[in-house]
Amino acid sequence: MAKFLNTSATNYYLEELIKGASERLILISPFLKLNDRIKELLEDKDRLKIDVRIVYGKSELQPEEINWLKELSFVRTSFCKNLHAKCYLNEDSCIITSLNLYEFSQVNNNEMGIYVSRDADSEVYKDAYEEAQRIIRISDEVRISLEKITEPTSSADETQHDDVEHTKLTTSKLAKSLGLKTNELLDKLLTAGYLQLVDERHFLTDDGKSVGGEFKYSKRFGPYFLWPKDVLDHA
Structure with a gap:
């Protein structure tokens, strides 16, 4: 059965969702500025060669995020125009929430969310997963680089x-x-x-x-x- 999450619970379940990913991890958030704890968890997924997809919608990534992301081999990043959804999934569970993957939001904002288990709410999980895949398909995968905008092609x-x-x-x-x-x-x-x-x-x-x-x-x-x-x- 789905669980309601307040701010602290959303942050807790998000960390557990990332830690528990053993096959795939999808993080969809308009804004992207990760705290140190989330970075540590994603670095661990990268070492384990877990397929991680991050979809963001802010016009520009912060330089510190660019420098960090480009060191990770199994984390792929995509830009989605007009993105407003916040959804986080692994192979077993899903969180649909107001919480951005943004350090300020995780510390300062009042957030809500819903936690969905694939076993207990298979239809809801399936619908959320399929929508996440659709968002990934319409997104443009970004090769993370500090020179990504101005690099000449000819x-x-x-x-x-x-x-x-x-x-x-x-x-x-x-x-x-x-x-x-x-x-x-x-x-x-x-x-x-x-x-x-x-x-x-x-x-x-x-x-x-x-x-x-x-x-x-x-x-x-x-x-x-x-x-x-x-x-x-x-x-």
């Missing part, structure tokens, strides 16, 4: 890449060049009116466009922004 692209690289940077690279965290830069861009936040997603405003901000979408890597190096000088 000599012609390389010329264009060089031009853009010298004039505009992705949000994460601009933040690094300014000595900021990506979220800190996003907050400054929001305050300046260059971005607006709608349903937990960042959108480029007309003011953002006027100072040279660009919205880009790569089928392979998802949406991202490009900014002039001096964009904050106009704020």
Whole structure:
């Protein structure tokens, strides 16, 4: 029978679900910033060569998440446009919840969830698993790399890449060049009116466009922004 989970129970059952995975693990969360405990559990699954799929929907991963993920051989990461579902499954159980795989949410937010056992609720588990597989199918698998957005694919692209690289940077690279965290830069861009936040997603405003901000979408890597190096000088 399904169990109702409050915030602490959701976190507990999520850890147990990850620990108990012996064949497969699917983690679907719009936002992705993992705490140390979850990272330890996923590193253990990687050592055991368990197939792990992580689907996220935030426009950009944090640099620390990129650096960590690219070291894991059996963890595959996909970007899903317009993702809002939060669902975590292994071969035996499933959690459907409001909880993002996001460190802040796990510590600060009030969350709810439902725990489903494959043995006790086979139909519910089956439906959730099939929907998770559908989300994976419509997602674009991402090869984790710090250079994933600007890497050229041909000599012609390389010329264009060089031009853009010298004039505009992705949000994460601009933040690094300014000595900021990506979220800190996003907050400054929001305050300046260059971005607006709608349903937990960042959108480029007309003011953002006027100072040279660009919205880009790569089928392979998802949406991202490009900014002039001096964009904050106009704020």
